[in-house]
Amino acid sequence: MELTIIFLREYLESIDIDxxxxxxxxxxxxxxxxxxxxxxxxxxxxxxGATGDINVQGEVVQKLDxxxxxxxxxxxxxxQSVSIVxxxxxxxxxxxxxxxxxxxxxxxPVDGSSxxxxxxxxxxxxxxxxxxxxNEITNKSLLLAGKQQIAAAYVVYGSNTIMVIATEKGVxxxxxxxxCNEFILTHPIISLPDSCTYYSVNYSNWxxxxxxxxxxxxxxxxxxxxxxVGSLVxxxxxxxxxxxxxxxxxxxxxxxxxxxxxxxVMKKAGGSATNGNENILDIVPKELHERTPLFIGNTKEVNKxxxx
Ligand code: AFP
Numbered sequence: 001m002e003l004t005i006i007f008l009r010e011y012l013e014s015i016d017i018d019x020x021x022x023x024x025x026x027x028x029x030x031x032x033x034x035x036x037x038x039x040x041x042x043x044x045x046x047x048x049g050a051t052g053d054i055n056v057q058g059e060v061v062q063k064l065d066x067x068x069x070x071x072x073x074x075x076x077x078x079x080q081s082v083s084i085v086x087x088x089x090x091x092x093x094x095x096x097x098x099x100x101x102x103x104x105x106x107x108x109p110v111d112g113s114s115x116x117x118x119x120x121x122x123x124x125x126x127x128x129x130x131x132x133x134x135n136e137i138t139n140k141s142l143l144l145a146g147k148q149q150i151a152a153a154y155v156v157y158g159s160n161t162i163m164v165i166a167t168e169k170g171v172x173x174x175x176x177x178x179x180c181n182e183f184i185l186t187h188p189i190i191s192l193p194d195s196c197t198y199y200s201v202n203y204s205n206w207x208x209x210x211x212x213x214x215x216x217x218x219x220x221x222x223x224x225x226x227x228x229v230g231s232l233v234x235x236x237x238x239x240x241x242x243x244x245x246x247x248x249x250x251x252x253x254x255x256x257x258x259x260x261x262x263x264x265v266m267k268k269a270g271g272s273a274t275n276g277n278e279n280i281l282d283i284v285p286k287e288l289h290e291r292t293p294l295f296i297g298n299t300k301e302v303n304k305x306x307x308x
Contacts, residue, residue, distance in 0.1 A: 023081035112231025123233030127261035198244035245297030276307025
């Protein structure tokens, strides 16, 4: 049987979505290829470890955090398809253009920083919103609810590099072929399995969990296996493909560039996410770097977790 190879760019040309959105997704793919090259050569090029800076979250900035952030920003500037970017590593958004027809992007350029220097899976996460109806692009233009997203994407730099894209057309995955530096369609239709095979949680936070969270975890232990990488994007990807739920109840994760994009993907694949009270996509953001509790995965399991 002949194998049909579909490159990411061919896939994007073939689907009926806004041209600026296509260019934005293509820019993310180009950036991911460059970040993957950096990941491969981290120890060789001396890019392991911290820069010595502390970011707006009060967290230590790793050299790869900074490199990834600059790489993706450059790709968005070159694409001419993005008006403004919110980034985990930057206190204020980067305004690129006042063109009201372009895309708004919120990104975590390198997710899973604690895993960078130990060769464990890390990733990049992107939420994409339209900037239509805005008279002027300001720092507040990207404070949009998750339900207004038109697409989301993430990349896992793991045992291989995979980019997953969710649009109104559905969810698909593309594996990086290092021999030709192209993403190839390998997962045409990603849909969440019905069974909750895995659950992912940092058990060291047990004492902070509510009685509801503790009892639901005790139930999950009976039916599902625990898997926890410590890179949200890698834990999410495994649970998306195999069925599962990820929870971080204490509110460490960021709404705009972690929870919202991954909830968009999860919803398009058949699952959902809440903060324990309401659907993540309904939350009206107050600031770029705001944090949220997160329960994400199979809806039946997600809905059992409540806070307050
Ligand atoms: P960043 O590397 O982007 O700061 O994110 C790391 C993270 O927020 C998320 O990727 C993990 O799920 C979570 O931290 C792991 O944190 P714990 O070490 O607290 O479990």
